[in-house]
Amino acid sequence: MGRSERHTDSESHSGASVNGTSEKKHKSKNGRNKKRNHDDDNNDTFNTASHSLAVKPPNGNAERRSSVSKPARDFRDMPSPSPKKKKRKTSTAAIVAPIPEAAESPITRSPSPVIDFDGLSRPSLGTRERLEETDAQKEERMAKMKGAVRTLLECVGEDPDREGLLATPERYAKAMLFFTKGYQENVRDIVNGAIFQEGHNEMVIVKDIEVFSMCEHHLVPFTGKMHIGYIPSNAVIGISKLPRIAEMFARRMQIQERLTREVANAIMEILKPQGVAVVMESSHLCMVMRGVQKTSSSTITSCVLGCFERKEKTRNEFLSLIGVNRR
Numbered sequence: 001m002g003r004s005e006r007h008t009d010s011e012s013h014s015g016a017s018v019n020g021t022s023e024k025k026h027k028s029k030n031g032r033n034k035k036r037n038h039d040d041d042n043n044d045t046f047n048t049a050s051h052s053l054a055v056k057p058p059n060g061n062a063e064r065r066s067s068v069s070k071p072a073r074d075f076r077d078m079p080s081p082s083p084k085k086k087k088r089k090t091s092t093a094a095i096v097a098p099i100p101e102a103a104e105s106p107i108t109r110s111p112s113p114v115i116d117f118d119g120l121s122r123p124s125l126g127t128r129e130r131l132e133e134t135d136a137q138k139e140e141r142m143a144k145m146k147g148a149v150r151t152l153l154e155c156v157g158e159d160p161d162r163e164g165l166l167a168t169p170e171r172y173a174k175a176m177l178f179f180t181k182g183y184q185e186n187v188r189d190i191v192n193g194a195i196f197q198e199g200h201n202e203m204v205i206v207k208d209i210e211v212f213s214m215c216e217h218h219l220v221p222f223t224g225k226m227h228i229g230y231i232p233s234n235a236v237i238g239i240s241k242l243p244r245i246a247e248m249f250a251r252r253m254q255i256q257e258r259l260t261r262e263v264a265n266a267i268m269e270i271l272k273p274q275g276v277a278v279v280m281e282s283s284h285l286c287m288v289m290r291g292v293q294k295t296s297s298s299t300i301t302s303c304v305l306g307c308f309e310r311k312e313k314t315r316n317e318f319l320s321l322i323g324v325n326r327r
Contacts, residue, residue, distance in 0.1 A: 126183075127183045127184075130183060130184060131183075131184050142170070142173055142174075145169075145172075145173035145176065145177075146169035146170050146173050147169070149168065149169035149172045149173060150169045153165060153168065153169070178251075179212075179214050179221075179251060180214065180251060180252055180253065181251045182247070182248045182249060182250065182251030182252040183251075183252055185248045185251075186248075187245065187248070187266050187269075187270055188270075190241060190244045190245060190248055191237065191238075191241050191245075191270055194237060194238035194241055195235050195236070195237050195238075195270070195271065196235065196236055196237075196238075197234055197235050198232075198234065198235070198236050199234050200232050200234065200236050201231065201232060201233070201234065201274070202231070202232075203229055203230075203231050203314075203317065203318065203321075204229065204230055204231070204232065204236065204239075205227065205228070205229040205318065205321055205322065206227070206228050206229075206239055206242045206243065207225075207227040207228075207321075207322045207323075208225050208227065209225060209226040209227070209228065209242070209243045209246050210223075210224075210225060211223065211224055211225065211226045211246055211247075211250045211259075211280065211282065212250060212251075213250040213251070213252070213254045213256075213259060214252070214253055214254065215253075215254070215255065215284060215285070215286045216253035216254060216255060217255070217286065218286040218290070219253075220284075220285040220286050220289065220290075221285055222256060222282050222283065222284040222285060222286070222299075223282060223283060224256075224280060224281045224282025224283060224298070224299075225280070225281055225282070226246050226260075226263070226278065226279070226280045226281075227278070227279045227280075227322040228242045228246065228263065228267070228276075228277075228278050229276070229277045229278075229308075229318045229321070229322070230267060230271065230273045230274075230275065230276045230277070231273055231274040231275050231306075231307055231308075231314070232271070232273050232274070233272060233273055233274050235271060235272070235273075237267075237270075237271050242267070245263055245266055245267065246263050249262045249263055249266070256280060256282055256284070256299055256301050257301050259280065260278050260279075260280045260301040260302065260303045261278075261303045263278050263303075264276045264277070264278040264303040264304075264305055265303075265305070268305050268306065273306065274306050274307045275304070275305055275306025275307035275308040275309065275310075275314065276303075276304070276305045276306060276308065277302070277303070277304045277305075277308040277315065277318045278302065278303045278304075279300065279301070279302045279319070279322060279324060280300070280301050280302075281298055281299070281300050282298065282299055283297070283298050283299070284299060300324075
């Protein structure tokens with residue numbers, strides 16, 4: 001009886017221990033599951049927060065990129081710019097009001113003045129009379145000029161009847177008519193149709209053209225060299241015509257600034273090129289023999305039209321080729 005009770009008690013005690021062990025195992029398992037679920041919940045919460053941070057736009061314009069990712073190289077991946085504000089509508093009066101010519105296009109120099117081929121460009125009454133005079137009128141003109149020169153000789157204190165000055169009035173009159181023979185010439189006759197369609201569009205330069213002209217302020221010469229360049233629009237001109245055009249305008253009463261401009265304008269008018277550039281270097285006897293008396297000084301003037309005026313690179317190429325930039 002005592003043995004059976006002890007056996008029963010031991011069995012009950014062992015069963016209790018087994019049950020206790022199983023309960024502990026079940027509790028530990030449940031604890032691990034709860035901890036795992038808690039970690040999963042934390043991960044979900046972190047991912048949700050990260051997602052909300054990534055999706056939320058900073059200023060309502062575009063999605064924020066992760067700091068780890070590289071910036072987009074394709075311009076199509078960049079956010080579109082914000083739309084520009086619409087301009088205010090102009091009033092009806094501003095729309096109806098006419099726009100002045102100066103506002104329609106930028107103010108630029110005229111490509112060339114109107115060259116009157118019959119009027120010899122810069123015509124005057126005396127120019128037409130000299131061109132169309134008869135032999136009788138020519139003799140009358142020479143007589144007037146000789147008388148004027150004789151008067152000048154007398155006024156400076158000379159004896160016009162002495163041997164060395166007897167023929168001076170006539171010689172000077174003929175020389176003055178030769179110095180100003182450009183008044184009797186016009187561009188059309190000089191060019192004489194020597195314009196050729198060659199399809200050439202590169203720079204053409206004729207440099208070191210000797211020029212002799214008369215200063216209209218003191219009636220003394222100024223001499224120097226002229227450089228002419230142009231870029232054709234398919235048509236080219238006979239190269240000998242460029243020095244002839246320079247000669248025509250130089251053989252008049254001139255100042256260097258106007259002479260440079262007139263040559264450039266004439267070429268622009270007759271040839272219609274892409275551009276024309278003219279540079280002149282000269283020495284003026286009116287400031288060498290009198291006045292300031294600077295014998296080594298020289299004067300440089302230029303006139304650029306068309307592409308030479310608009311494009312600095314083209315202008316510098318011309319100046320380099322004629323040697324101005326190397327000095």
